[in-house]
Amino acid sequence: MFETYFAYSLRKPIPCFSTFITLLPIVLIITRKAYLDPTFKLLLFYSLSKLITDLLIFDSAVRQQNSIVYFNISIPVFYSLLAGMFYFKFSSSIYKKGILYSIGGFLVFAIWDISNSNLEITDFQNHRAVLFAKTVEGVLIIVLILMYFYEIINSLVIPDLLTFPFFWVCSGLLLYYSSFIFIAPILHYAASWKNIQDLGIARTVPYIFEIICALFFSVGVYHFSADDYAKQ
Amino acid sequence: MQNSEELKWALLIASMAMLMMAFCMISFVMYYQKRRFEEEKRINEIEKNYNRLLLDTALNSEETERRRIAQDLHDDIGTMLSLTKLSLNQLSKMVENYGNEKDDQIMRKSQSLVEETILHVRRITRDLVPTTLERFGLLEAVGEFVHKLEEGNKLAISFHASPEEFPRQGQKLELTIYRIIQELVNNAIKHASCSRIDINLEINDVLIDLRVIDNGVGFDPDKIKESNLAGLGLLGIESRLAIVNGTVQYEKPEKGGSRAFVQIPVMPVSDSKPEPLHPFRRERVNI
Ligand SMILES: Nc1ncnc2c1ncn2[C@@H]1O[C@H](COP(=O)(O)OP(=O)(O)O)[C@@H](O)[C@H]1O
Ligand SMILES: [Mg+2]
Numbered sequence: 001m002f003e004t005y006f007a008y009s010l011r012k013p014i015p016c017f018s019t020f021i022t023l024l025p026i027v028l029i030i031t032r033k034a035y036l037d038p039t040f041k042l043l044l045f046y047s048l049s050k051l052i053t054d055l056l057i058f059d060s061a062v063r064q065q066n067s068i069v070y071f072n073i074s075i076p077v078f079y080s081l082l083a084g085m086f087y088f089k090f091s092s093s094i095y096k097k098g099i100l101y102s103i104g105g106f107l108v109f110a111i112w113d114i115s116n117s118n119l120e121i122t123d124f125q126n127h128r129a130v131l132f133a134k135t136v137e138g139v140l141i142i143v144l145i146l147m148y149f150y151e152i153i154n155s156l157v158i159p160d161l162l163t164f165p166f167f168w169v170c171s172g173l174l175l176y177y178s179s180f181i182f183i184a185p186i187l188h189y190a191a192s193w194k195n196i197q198d199l200g201i202a203r204t205v206p207y208i209f210e211i212i213c214a215l216f217f218s219v220g221v222y223h224f225s226a227d228d229y230a231k232q
Numbered sequence: 233m234q235n236s237e238e239l240k241w242a243l244l245i246a247s248m249a250m251l252m253m254a255f256c257m258i259s260f261v262m263y264y265q266k267r268r269f270e271e272e273k274r275i276n277e278i279e280k281n282y283n284r285l286l287l288d289t290a291l292n293s294e295e296t297e298r299r300r301i302a303q304d305l306h307d308d309i310g311t312m313l314s315l316t317k318l319s320l321n322q323l324s325k326m327v328e329n330y331g332n333e334k335d336d337q338i339m340r341k342s343q344s345l346v347e348e349t350i351l352h353v354r355r356i357t358r359d360l361v362p363t364t365l366e367r368f369g370l371l372e373a374v375g376e377f378v379h380k381l382e383e384g385n386k387l388a389i390s391f392h393a394s395p396e397e398f399p400r401q402g403q404k405l406e407l408t409i410y411r412i413i414q415e416l417v418n419n420a421i422k423h424a425s426c427s428r429i430d431i432n433l434e435i436n437d438v439l440i441d442l443r444v445i446d447n448g449v450g451f452d453p454d455k456i457k458e459s460n461l462a463g464l465g466l467l468g469i470e471s472r473l474a475i476v477n478g479t480v481q482y483e484k485p486e487k488g489g490s491r492a493f494v495q496i497p498v499m500p501v502s503d504s505k506p507e508p509l510h511p512f513r514r515e516r517v518n519i
Contacts, residue, residue: 142254149261159269161262171258178254182246186239202243209251 008062018210019054022047025217034165034224039085043169043217046081049074068127071187072117075130076110079103079137082173086144089166090151102140109133117188134184138177145170165220172216179209288475295407302360305353313350320346362410370406371397374413374431385421388428398435402499408472409433409442409496412480415465416444416492424448424490435498442494450490453482469494 009016026047034040053074060067080103087099113133115121148170152158161167183199183206190199324339331339358364365373371393378389400406413431420429426448434441456466473480478496485491 146257149257153261153265153268156265156268156272158265161265167261174254174258175251178250179247181250182243186243199243200240202240202247205244205247205251 004062005058008058014204014207014211016058018207018214019051019058021211021214022051022054025214025221026051028218028221032221032224034221037224038088039166039169040221040224042081042085042088043221046078046085047214047217049077049081066125066127068129069124072110072114072127072130072133075133075137076107079106079110079140082141083144085169086148089148095147099144106133106136106140109136129187129190131185131188134187135181138181138184141173141177142181145174163223165224168216168220168223172213172220175216176206176209176213180206284475287471291472291475298360302357305360306357310350310353310357313346313353317343317346317350362407365406365410366403369400370409370433373406373410374433377410377414377417378431381417381421387421387426389417389431390428391431391433393433393435395435401435401440405440405476405496405499408476408478409440409494412442412469412472412494413444415469419465420444420446420448420490423451426489438498440494440496440498442492442496444492444494445489447489450484450488451482452484 026044029035029040029044029047035044053070056070057067060070083099083103083106087096090096090099110130110133113130117128117130118126120126152161152167158164158167183202186199320339320343324336324343327335327339362373364376374391374393378391381387382389401409417429417431420426424446426446428447430443430445432441432443432445453466469480472478473494473496476496476499478494480495481493483491483493
């Protein structure tokens with residue numbers, strides 16, 4: 001059993017590494033007590049759910065089962081958690097309301113997209129990746145990040161961005177979603193080609209940026225100080 | 233198969249372009265934020281300087297006004313009083329010759345009153361404009377000030393300066409220190425009901441250190457600042473210090489009394505020659 005996992009890891013080292021590197025921000029958030037801040041609590045939940053999803057995908061890949069169903073389900077979950085982080089970061093109540101609506105709307109949209117992409121929803125073996133939802137998720141997250149950057153520039157309350165935890169989190173997410181946004185719609189077709197279609201290096205790039213994203217999270221959490229949070 | 237190969241490349245290029253944009257975005261935010269922060273800091277600096285200039289001007293015009301009043305007192309009232317004294321002297325000779333005892337007494341009384349008034353006017357003029365300070369420097373001026381206070385009150389005031397001789401400081405700096413000492417000592421006399429006051433002045437190459445210590449009732453500087461008890465005196469000290477980048481701390485030692493601790497950085501002496509005694513005649517606006 002263990003050997004098959006190990007063999008698979010050796011065959012696909014980068015996706016595996018991107019799975020396990022998620023542990024780093026999780027451990028850091030817990031040891032540095034960053035979860036006291038609601039934003040980082042959500043980041044913790046996001047990282048945990050990402051770790052679980054990746055592990056499930058890893059497991060089904062080893063068993064040569066279709067893992068796409070996990071991928072599809074993770075989309076609305078990830079979006080809710082990430083958008084929730086921005087909910088706590090924005091001060092304007094209009095933005096907050098907008099984020100809540102977008103979470104609700106996206107949930108409905110993702111469910112529609114999953115059922116739209118799969119005529120037979122219970123047929124897990126031939127499950128296909130969503131067509132729009134992952135791309136829309138990426139666009140929404142990038143928009144949120146850009147809006148947040150705009151607010152940072154406008155409010156001028158952070159003297160040094162390099163020691164500001166959430167800036168690292170945003171940068172990591174921005175890089176990851178930018179690298180993934182064009183791959184996401186292709187996955188729908190790639191999976192339908194019965195995995196013959198290997199996207200090659202183009203598929204590896206998002207994995208690399210997933211790793212970078214996790215590292216950015218870690219740097220951000222590393223700069224988090226519970227004392228500062230208490231003072232706010 | 234050819235098609236899918238091309239598709240891969242297209243995907244890779246698109247992703248790279250997107251990443252490039254993300255990267256530029258992050259750098260831009262960092263750069264722009266930094267620049268705005270620096271700008272903000274510069275504006276603050278300018279504002280601070282401007283405020284300091286305003287304060288400086290206000291204090292300058294106060295000093296100028298004092299001089300004008302002193303000059304008027306000296307020139308007009310002083311002269312008239314001298315003339316009055318002269319006339320009274322003549323009159324007294326006449327009274328001595330022809331008048332009776334009672335007239336003589338009144339005469340003498342008026343004479344001594346005029347004389348006293350002349351003395352008072354002279355004292356007020358000298359208080360208004362510290363001429364000793366301008367001519368002989370800080371040590372002399374403080375010494376004289378202390379001496380005069382000791383005469384009138386049952387007070388022990390000690391004044392120590394180290395080193396005993398130090399070079400003249402800039403005129404403005406000397407005046408600032410002098411006025412601060414004046415206010416601190418006056419406060420101690422007015423509010424502290426103390427029996428002794430120690431003034432310590434230390435000057436080295438970079439710092440001027442002033443300590444004024446009394447053994448009176450003492451006061452809590454924070455409370456004074458919070459409540460509206462703070463009169464013009466303590467505020468005046470702070471605004472004078474703001475101009476020369478100085479700081480002041482008040483302490484309340486355990487054993488009673490109060491302590492004021494002033495620090496001022498030494499400034500290079502720029503205009504070492506004292507301002508003429510009639511600055512109001514060639515008024516300068518330095519904005
Ligand atoms: N040396 C001192 N001892 C006790 N109280 C003092 C002393 N200096 C200042 N104070 C208190 O601080 C208050 C503010 O002083 P100040 O600003 O000089 O105003 P003013 O002298 O016009 O009352 C005074 O009213 C007094 O209560
Ligand atoms: Mg006073």
